Amino acid sequence: MFARTLIFILLPLTLYGCSAFAPRYLQEADSKSTSGYEELAVLLSKAELGAFKETSSYNDQIDGYSSIIGKFTVAKLAHTNAETASQTSGAQASLNTIIENCISLIKLLAKEHKLDGIVPNSGTTQTVQVGCDIALHAIRATK
Secondary structure (H helix, E strand, O other), X not given: OHHHHHHHHHHHHHHHHHHHHOOOOOHHHHHHXXXXXXXXXXXXXXXXXXXXXXXHHOHHHHHHHHHHHHHHHHHHHHHHHHOOOOOOOHHHHHHHHHHHHHHHHHHHHHXXXXXXXXXXXXXXXXXXXXXXXXXXXXXXXOO
């Protein structure tokens, strides 16, 4: 009987503790990162099909890279701006780091595209896709 009572007391406290420290779900961050990820998937598919082998193709894709980076940046800022002094947590910092990693990977891909072109089936696009997939799932996991 004591164990059952203890469970009924501790379980809500434990669940409250998780929600108090976890970043809250933000529809804006979810929709922006989803849209950015969809654009990224198209760009990466083009790269894998050989559309970006030549460095000359970079200039035509600047708007695409900028749009994708912008959407993930807005998602990160939405979470950053939603924090209050009492809600700042390690989980929030981790989420921001994950999103920033995705943004950095996209910037590195753009830089490689500009300098050398993107060689299909070289593994370059998979790294970006995995990193940004993790960011998208981390944002959605706050739901």
